Amino acid sequence: MPHLLSSWKEIGQYLGEGVRTVQRWELEFGLPVRRPVGHSRHAVLAVPAELDAWALTRTRGPGAAAALSLHKELAETREEIDELRRRMESIESFCADHCKPVNRAGRRAKGRPINTKSRNPNRR
Numbered sequence: 001m002p003h004l005l006s007s008w009k010e011i012g013q014y015l016g017e018g019v020r021t022v023q024r025w026e027l028e029f030g031l032p033v034r035r036p037v038g039h040s041r042h043a044v045l046a047v048p049a050e051l052d053a054w055a056l057t058r059t060r061g062p063g064a065a066a067a068l069s070l071h072k073e074l075a076e077t078r079e080e081i082d083e084l085r086r087r088m089e090s091i092e093s094f095c096a097d098h099c100k101p102v103n104r105a106g107r108r109a110k111g112r113p114i115n116t117k118s119r120n121p122n123r124r
Contacts (some may be wrong), residue, residue: 005048011046030054033046056068
């Protein structure tokens with residue numbers, strides 16, 4: 001089964017546009033989205049391959065293919081950034097719960113906070 005985009009936000013991110021823009025494109029230009037039977041009018045699904053095919057029919061000129069390629073690359077990069085942020089939050093959460101603080105020399109601190117100031121109060 002192909003990957004599905006299941007919200008206006010995901011569709012907008014995939015196309016590199018905002019939610020309101022892709023909603024307008026559905027009404028004015030026939031952006032291919034599907035609405036699940038029995039769900040709210042706001043529920044939408046879209047297949048990335050169908051969006052790509054639609055975008056190719058909407059663009060013209062010598063730079064059209066390059067522009068579409070850049071839009072897809074931008075959407076993929078944004079997805080990768082979001083995934084990296086989720087991973088980073090997970091690692092930070094894990095470390096906050098399971099890791100001991102480490103001092104600048106790379107040694108574990110012995111139950112006390114790391115002192116970043118000089119031990120000699122007269123030394124500047």
